[in-house]
Amino acid sequence: MVATHGRTIQYREALREAMEEEMRIDERIFLMGEEVAEYNGAYKVSQGMLEEFGPKRVVDSPISETGFAGLGVGAAMYGLRPIIEFMSWSFCLVAADQIINNAPKMLYMSGGQFGCPAVFRGNNGAGGQLGSTHSWCVESLFSHVPGLKLAVPSTPRDAKGLLKAGIRDPDPFFNLESERMLGMGLHGDKDYSRYLHGGKWAPPENDNDFVIPLGQADIKKPGTDCTVIAAGRPVHFALEAAEALEQEGIDLEVVDVRTYRPLDIETIAGSVRRTGYAVVVDQSWPFASVGAEVASQVYEHCYDDMDNKVIRVHNDDIPAPYNRQREQDMLPNAKKIVDAVRAVTYNA
Amino acid sequence: MTATNASPPDADVAQGKRPSDGLGDEKLHQLLYDMMLIRRFEERTMQAYQQAKIGGFCHIYIGQEAVAVGSINALKDDDPIVGAYRDHGFALARGMHLNYCMAEMYGKITGCAKGKGGSMHMFDRDRHMYGGHAIVGGQCPLGVGLAFASQYEEKDNVTLCYLGDGALNQGAFFESMNLAAIWNLPVIFVLENNNYSMGTHISRGTAMANDLSAKAEAFGMRYAECDGLDVLEVYDCFSREIAKTRGAKNPQWKRGDWDQIAYSREGATPGPAFINVKTYRYQGHSMSDPQKYRTKDEVGEYKERDCINVLVNHLIESGKATQEQCTELDNKAKQVSKEAVKFAEESPEMPVEEMFTDVYANPFGPYVKGGLPNIITNENSGE
Numbered sequence: 078m079v080a081t082h083g084r085t086i087q088y089r090e091a092l093r094e095a096m097e098e099e100m101r102i103d104e105r106i107f108l109m110g111e112e113v114a115e116y117n118g119a120y121k122v123s124q125g126m127l128e129e130f131g132p133k134r135v136v137d138s139p140i141s142e143t144g145f146a147g148l149g150v151g152a153a154m155y156g157l158r159p160i161i162e163f164m165s166w167s168f169c170l171v172a173a174d175q176i177i178n179n180a181p182k183m184l185y186m187s188g189g190q191f192g193c194p195a196v197f198r199g200n201n202g203a204g205g206q207l208g209s210t211h212s213w214c215v216e217s218l219f220s221h222v223p224g225l226k227l228a229v230p231s232t233p234r235d236a237k238g239l240l241k242a243g244i245r246d247p248d249p250f251f252n253l254e255s256e257r258m259l260g261m262g263l264h265g266d267k268d269y270s271r272y273l274h275g276g277k278w279a280p281p282e283n284d285n286d287f288v289i290p291l292g293q294a295d296i297k298k299p300g301t302d303c304t305v306i307a308a309g310r311p312v313h314f315a316l317e318a319a320e321a322l323e324q325e326g327i328d329l330e331v332v333d334v335r336t337y338r339p340l341d342i343e344t345i346a347g348s349v350r351r352t353g354y355a356v357v358v359d360q361s362w363p364f365a366s367v368g369a370e371v372a373s374q375v376y377e378h379c380y381d382d383m384d385n386k387v388i389r390v391h392n393d394d395i396p397a398p399y400n401r402q403r404e405q406d407m408l409p410n411a412k413k414i415v416d417a418v419r420a421v422t423y424n425a
Numbered sequence: 426m427t428a429t430n431a432s433p434p435d436a437d438v439a440q441g442k443r444p445s446d447g448l449g450d451e452k453l454h455q456l457l458y459d460m461m462l463i464r465r466f467e468e469r470t471m472q473a474y475q476q477a478k479i480g481g482f483c484h485i486y487i488g489q490e491a492v493a494v495g496s497i498n499a500l501k502d503d504d505p506i507v508g509a510y511r512d513h514g515f516a517l518a519r520g521m522h523l524n525y526c527m528a529e530m531y532g533k534i535t536g537c538a539k540g541k542g543g544s545m546h547m548f549d550r551d552r553h554m555y556g557g558h559a560i561v562g563g564q565c566p567l568g569v570g571l572a573f574a575s576q577y578e579e580k581d582n583v584t585l586c587y588l589g590d591g592a593l594n595q596g597a598f599f600e601s602m603n604l605a606a607i608w609n610l611p612v613i614f615v616l617e618n619n620n621y622s623m624g625t626h627i628s629r630g631t632a633m634a635n636d637l638s639a640k641a642e643a644f645g646m647r648y649a650e651c652d653g654l655d656v657l658e659v660y661d662c663f664s665r666e667i668a669k670t671r672g673a674k675n676p677q678w679k680r681g682d683w684d685q686i687a688y689s690r691e692g693a694t695p696g697p698a699f700i701n702v703k704t705y706r707y708q709g710h711s712m713s714d715p716q717k718y719r720t721k722d723e724v725g726e727y728k729e730r731d732c733i734n735v736l737v738n739h740l741i742e743s744g745k746a747t748q749e750q751c752t753e754l755d756n757k758a759k760q761v762s763k764e765a766v767k768f769a770e771e772s773p774e775m776p777v778e779e780m781f782t783d784v785y786a787n788p789f790g791p792y793v794k795g796g797l798p799n800i801i802t803n804e805n806s807g808e
Contacts, residue, residue, distance in 0.1 A: 107577065131678075131680075132677055132678055132679070132680050133577065133675070133678045136677075138604070139603065139604070139607065141600040141603065141604065143566060143596060143597050143600050144566050144569065144597070144600030144601055144603065144604045145566075145604065146566070147563070147565070147566020147567055147569070147570060147597065147601070148566050148567075148569045148570040148573055148604060149570060150566070150567055150570055151507070151555070151566060151567035151568060151569060151570020151571045151572075151573070151574065152570040152571070152573050152574040152577070153570070154555055154567065154570070154571065155505065155555075155570065155571050155574035155575065156574065156578075157574045157577060157578075159570075171596075174560050174563050174597070175563065175566055175597075178560055178563065179558070179563060179567065183556075184783050184784070184785070184786055185541055185783045185784055186538060186541055186542045186546045186548070186556075187538050187541075187542065187546070187548035187550075187556060187783075188536070188537065188538030188539035188540075188541050188542065188548065188783060189539070189782065189783040189786075190538070190548045190549070190550040191548060191550060191555065191556065192786045194786070223784055224784055224785065226785075246787055247786035247787050248785050248786050248787055291789075292789050339789035
């Protein structure tokens with residue numbers, strides 16, 4: 078296979094490029110978080126940034142999520158553009174008052190006088206055998222809240238484009254990254270789906286203005302037989318499922334939601350109308366989840382166009398187990414998606 | 426770092442001079458009027474609440490007027506303030522028009538937050554008032570953020586972050602004190618210590634309540650305390666401490682010599698402070714408080730030392746005002762408070778379509794490629 082995707086770039090490098098480019102053009106932007114500076118980033122996302130921007134703009138915070146997340150909100154009210162890194166979104170829960178009360182509601186409660194143009198970002202989703210408290214998927218928790226915007230990028234291209242859009246956006250922006258995806262792309266085109274070749278993997282080189290608008294879903298793989306709707310890491314499971322089902326003659330269309338707030342239901346519904354079938358994949362828990370919301374909206378928009386019900390694929394409704402194999406079983410994965418597609422398209 | 430900002434007030438103290446000695450009669454009258462304004466405004470607020478014209482939770486500032494007036498008058502106009510939910514007093518002391526404050530409580534579109542915030546959420550961008558905040562202690566990290574931002578922009582501002590004694594026991598307070606200390610931020614944590622967090626006496630809820638300097642000491646932060654029933658003492662204390670905070674420099678902007686960073690209260694360079702202002706509220710915690718936790722005698726004792734009477738007596742005794750002048754100021758305060766109620770009552774309700782504005786500064790829609798969005802202003806916010 079000839080690599081036609083241009084650049085070899087890891088997800089973590091794309092995040093870094095987004096921050097560096099924006100910080101070069103806007104002095105108001107600073108990065109703050111645990112181990113972002115001298116340690117070079119707990120996951121090397123901010124590697125080298127201290128050297129370029131100095132300790133005033135790349136700031137190591139103590140382990141005080143309430144303190145530094147709230148600091149970000151206050152600094153944003155004043156007029157700065159903070160990027161607040163959570164080492165993991167699992168750790169943001171102690172800062173809940175700041176990120177779900179103060180950040181998204183400030184504009185409204187002040188009658189439009191003070192907004193919160195801050196970015197909160199970090200790893201989301203199960204890492205590897207970290208146990209339940211470290212394995213949070215927060216998209217369903219936070220998408221509930223009006224006033225914030227939330228992205229779950231699945232590729233370096235999307236990670237860069239969406240983060241840049243979020244940094245420039247005047248509203249609080251939550252970027253949900255994935256520890257398990259940070260290194261994807263390290264080995265060129267070998268560790269991600271061939272469906273992403275041809276420019277879908279890497280952001281363009283030397284383009285400061287490469288931005289992906291918030292609220293635009295992306296068809297990662299076009300297909301005719303069934304729509305799989307996913308975001309973040311599960312997009313890769315869906316592409317893996319597409320590869321497996323291709324052998325059975327089932328042609329999946331994989332729609333990447335990219336941002337749950339705003340949700341691009343037009344693109345999602347357009348796809349379901351074409352294929353007549355929908356499987357919704359979501360790496361959070363099933364009850365009152367973003368997957369449930371997407372499924373509900375698909376029904377509202379496509380009720381007369383579907384040839385079967387919607388099937389959802391989620392985490393199993395249990396705390397994440399530690400055991401290596403059981404953890405994998407608990408997460409959404411290609412096998413679950415394949416089963417769901419077969420179940421929903423049996424009458425095709 | 427140099428201690429240039431710290432020296433003049435200390436020298437004054439040594440010579441027995443008080444910053445308030447320099448206040449002219451006109452300024453003193455203004456301080457008195459500001460306190461009377463809050464008192465009379467709050468009386469009208471209570472009345473309107475009892476008539477069910479104001480809803481929600483409503484926390485009355487009566488008794489504590491000297492705290493907001495004394496401290497805010499020691500600030501520069503563009504110094505940020507942020508505080509908790511007992512916030513009408515701050516709003517008025519900072520210069521918000523009474524009409525907008527009252528209309529906000531009435532939920533009217535003419536309110537300072539268009540009727541979206543209510544009693545506990547007074548904001549005034551033009552007057553650098555970054556809000557009343559209703560989750561106890563939640564404003565502390567915001568105050569640290571405001572100070573971080575002004576320091577980042579190398580502006581010469583001091584942020585006053587107000588909190589009640591109930592907030593002393595929130596984690597957000599301790600995290601904020603720590604961040605302010607390690608980055609030497611120009612912020613002063615102002616403890617409005619009225620002895621009660623709702624109905625729980627500070628001795629029952631707060632360790633070391635008999636010596637709150639311990640809270641500051643734990644972070645190597647300057648501690649001061651003052652009598653919050655004496656507006657001139659509050660003014661003096663804040664004038665001195667603000668001068669010692671203004672110009673605080675971040676020691677971590679320079680890399681490499683961290684073992685040299687030491688925090689010291691003695692001969693300190695400009696830096697953050699914690700001020701314990703001892704005050705008392707005459708009314709309940711909120712309008713719905715039956716006040717079973719304290720005696721009428723206790724309230725009566727404090728009323729003997731009422732902050733407005735203290736200043737009136739001082740001005741008359743020192744020949745800086747006559748009884749007639751004081752009465753005239755009070756009548757004026759009564760008059761404008763009455764007018765504020767009229768304004769609020771006659772203002773239109775928040776229209777239905779207004780419910781949906783100010784949710785996003787950049788509502789979902791076409792994204793403009795390139796170009797950085799401006800800081801949100803009244804002009805470009807909303808839809």
